[in-house]
Amino acid sequence: MLGAMEVVSPTAPPRGARGLHRFANPGRFLRLAGRALPWVSAIGLVLVALGLVWGLFFAPADWQQGDAVRIMYVHVPAAWLASAGYMALACASAVALVWRHPLADLAAVEIAPVGAGFTAICLVTGSLWGKPMWGAFWVWDARLTSVLVLFFLYLGHIALTRAFDSPERGYRAGAILALVGVVNLPIIKFSVDWWNTLHQPASITLTGAPTMYVGMLWPLLFTALGASFIFAALVLARLSAAVMERRIRALLAARAEGT
Amino acid sequence: MKRKHRRLAILLACGLGLGSAAALTLFAFRDNLVFFVTPSDLASRGHAGETLRLGGLVAAGSIRHATIDGQPAVRFRVTDGRSSVNVSYIGVLPDLFREGQGVVTLGTLAPDGGFVASEVLAKHDETYMPKDVVEALKKSGRWQPDAGPPPPAATWNSLPATRNGG
Numbered sequence: 001m002l003g004a005m006e007v008v009s010p011t012a013p014p015r016g017a018r019g020l021h022r023f024a025n026p027g028r029f030l031r032l033a034g035r036a037l038p039w040v041s042a043i044g045l046v047l048v049a050l051g052l053v054w055g056l057f058f059a060p061a062d063w064q065q066g067d068a069v070r071i072m073y074v075h076v077p078a079a080w081l082a083s084a085g086y087m088a089l090a091c092a093s094a095v096a097l098v099w100r101h102p103l104a105d106l107a108a109v110e111i112a113p114v115g116a117g118f119t120a121i122c123l124v125t126g127s128l129w130g131k132p133m134w135g136a137f138w139v140w141d142a143r144l145t146s147v148l149v150l151f152f153l154y155l156g157h158i159a160l161t162r163a164f165d166s167p168e169r170g171y172r173a174g175a176i177l178a179l180v181g182v183v184n185l186p187i188i189k190f191s192v193d194w195w196n197t198l199h200q201p202a203s204i205t206l207t208g209a210p211t212m213y214v215g216m217l218w219p220l221l222f223t224a225l226g227a228s229f230i231f232a233a234l235v236l237a238r239l240s241a242a243v244m245e246r247r248i249r250a251l252l253a254a255r256a257e258g259t
Numbered sequence: 260m261k262r263k264h265r266r267l268a269i270l271l272a273c274g275l276g277l278g279s280a281a282a283l284t285l286f287a288f289r290d291n292l293v294f295f296v297t298p299s300d301l302a303s304r305g306h307a308g309e310t311l312r313l314g315g316l317v318a319a320g321s322i323r324h325a326t327i328d329g330q331p332a333v334r335f336r337v338t339d340g341r342s343s344v345n346v347s348y349i350g351v352l353p354d355l356f357r358e359g360q361g362v363v364t365l366g367t368l369a370p371d372g373g374f375v376a377s378e379v380l381a382k383h384d385e386t387y388m389p390k391d392v393v394e395a396l397k398k399s400g401r402w403q404p405d406a407g408p409p410p411p412a413a414t415w416n417s418l419p420a421t422r423n424g425g
Contacts, residue, residue, distance in 0.1 A: 057422075058422060059422070060389030060390070060391070060420040060421060060422055060423070060424070061389065061390065061422065061423050061424065062387050062388065062389070063388050063389060063390040063392070063393040063424065064355055064383060065355070065383065067423075069387060072387075094270060097266060097270060098263055098266045098267045098270055099263055100263070132354065133353070133354070133355055133381065133383060134353065134355075134380045134381055134382065134383075135353035135378075135379065135380045135381060136380055139294065139380070140294070141294035142292055142293075142294065179270070179273075179274070180277060182274075183277060183278060183281040187281075187285070194285075194289075194292075195289070195292045195293045195294070196293040196294050196295050196296075196297070196314055197294050198294055198295075198363055198380060198382055200382065200383055200384055200385045201385050202385060203385040203386070203387060209411060209412060209413055210412060211385050211386045211387070211409075211411070211412050212386070212387040212412065213387055213388055213389050213392060213412065213415075213416065213420065214412075214416040215389065215420055216387050216389075
């Protein structure tokens with residue numbers, strides 16, 4: 001098994017490891033992740049619970065959309081994290097390709113299913129929101145289509161990384177796919193500004209004031225922040241499991257060779 | 260040059276190439292990427308019998324309910340501020356349909372310049388506002404929903420709102 005020797009080697013960082021490389025050491029990652037995971041999960045769950053109760057039961061309804069607007073408190077965080085998760089996947093892939101770090105390969109493999117899950121939530125809730133408001137579950141406008149492409153990119157990454165006998169080749173192919181797919185991220189973000197779409201433009205932007213009532217904005221920010229922590233917790237848990245799985249495989253392989 | 264630096268340079272070069280290719284492709288297909296055309300587009304290059312999506316705002320005071328062949332029908336004008344098109348539609352309208360609202364209609368352009376729609380979708384804008392706030396703005400005369408887009412949120416964020424609008 002390729003890469004097994006690095007994994008069974010002592011977990012102390014190589015001498016001279018400086019800067020960010022210190023955090024990329026699998027042993028150190030396992031210790032840090034183990035310590036952070038309960039906190040990250042708890043903060044995520046508490047924030048999401050607060051935001052959902054606030055948004056679903058106390059926040060004002062929209063004057064046009066009525067109570068249907070409350071789908072927003074699930075849909076918008078899922079949509080933001082679908083894109084942010086893909087950015088994380090692309091960063092991990094770039095680090096894996098350029099600096100050849102084994103932890104980055106594993107991170108990319110473990111981020112993809114979580115991102116695909118959030119994208120699926122975004123698509124399903126958006127569809128359920130579209131029917132009562134627009135009058136259609138689905139239209140092929142630029143925003144909806146580009147998010148569907150994002151979902152397929154995630155699924156393609158999941159399939160591609162598992163399609164080779166040698167995991168290293170799967171990681172390499174997956175990383176290239178992930179980086180090519182980055183082109184889609186600005187298309188998703190700016191689709192509603194560049195072209196006529198049925199989907200409305202962003203209410204919350206970095207450059208301008210939000211066009212949303214403050215009593216609806218706060219619960220949305222709570223669920224969005226909470227969902228980000230939950231995304232991170234899922235990735236940390238999956239990545240820890242993957243590192244441990246790899247170690248066990250390497251130990252078993254070493255034992256099989258020894259007997 | 261170290262090997263990882265060379266890999267980084269190759270990656271950046273590929274990214275630049277791919278990004279430019281994507282930008283050029285999107286620019287070349289920009290007319291096909293729109294979900295609907297506006298009344299101005301239709302006036303400049305539409306021709307009768309063409310099936311397309313027409314989008315814009317429902318002009319204030321233009322909605323007329325009627326009966327065509329015993330079925331409930333509606334006529335309204337879709338405008339983008341510069342030109343407008345008369346639309347007729349037989350069927351159920353979405354809940355958000357009103358004067359001043361954005362709509363996207365699928366249909367064919369008639370020889371008389373009117374538009375016969377077979378599907379009407381409502382397009383809502385990016386403003387989220389509670390009912391109480393809208394009532395307060397209407398009462399104080401600061402905004403009429405069928406007249407145009409709402410004022411910036413900073414001017415109405417301090418107005419009180421209840422859960423479902425009292």
